[in-house]
Amino acid sequence: MAGVRILMLTLGVLMFVCLWGATEAVGGAKSRPRPQRRPRKKPKVDPIDVTPPQKNVDIQQMTGTWYLLNMASKCSYLINHGTKVEPTLMTLTMSPTSDQSLLVNTKTRHNHQCWEIMQMYHLTSTPGRLTLPGTHPDLNIDIVIGETDYTSYAIMYYQKRGKITMKLYGRSVDNLLEPLLTKFEQLAEKQALGLAYLFPFPTYSHCGDVDQHHKINCVPTC
Known part of the structure; x- marks a missing residue:
């Protein structure tokens, strides 16, 4: 009889140990921190994309x-x-061959000679936004006509590989008001x-006759 009691007690202890171990295992699984998903990276936004062109830019003007x-x-x-x-x-x-292209001739002096750089900007579906294609899409220059009144000034943005260059143009060299220069700085x-x-660029001694002609598709934004 005593042997039976000892056997029953032993079985009871074994069952308790097994149940306790299972409970600990389940509890341990619940207490483990669940792996956290890495937050998704925000899509890269180029500076030019948050620089809207002036509304209803008339490229002819x-x-x-x-x-x-x-x-x-x-x-x-x-x-x-x-x-x-x-x-x-x-x-x-x-x-003259496409209403979606703009011929751009730039005259400047280099090595004491007058150079003429010839390019072609392509119009996009957004008025006031243009593209100067590079030899590779990564080398394209995006252009935005940020502000202009057509008759006295134009502020233009140029982006290449995520870097912005801004240019302030005038129809002449002597009629630009100081408040506009301040606005450009801001x-x-x-x-x-x-x-x-x-x-600032010189406002005198601009090139007349050209010594060198260069027809190129892409130049640095600066």
Whole structure:
């Protein structure tokens, strides 16, 4: 009889141990922290995408001659040689073969010679946004006509590989008001282009006759 009691007691202890072990296992599983999913990376937004063009830009009214008056850029060449920039003049003409293309002729001085750089901007489905194709899509330059009144000034944004350059153009070199220059500086500041990255261009001695012609598809934004 005593042997039976000992056997029953032993079985009871074994069942208790088994049940306790199972409970601990289940409890342990519940107490483990569940692996956390990594937060999804926010899609990259290029600066040019948050820089809307002026509403209802009339590209025909943009044609004609523009003088480069000021530039905001972190271009290393400008940072090192910004005091040696040359007078620069840009002429815009609608392409005779396509109403979706804009011919861009830029005259400037290089090595004491007058150069003419010829490019073609492509219009996009958004008025005021253009593209200068590169040799590879990664080298395309996106262009936005940020603000203009067509008759006196134009503020344009150029982006290449996520870096922004801003340019202030005038129809002439002597009728630009000081408040507009201040506005350009304020807009540049919003692009993290403070006074250290502003480079005024000469307003005299622009090129007349051209010594060198260069037809290229893509140049650096600066």
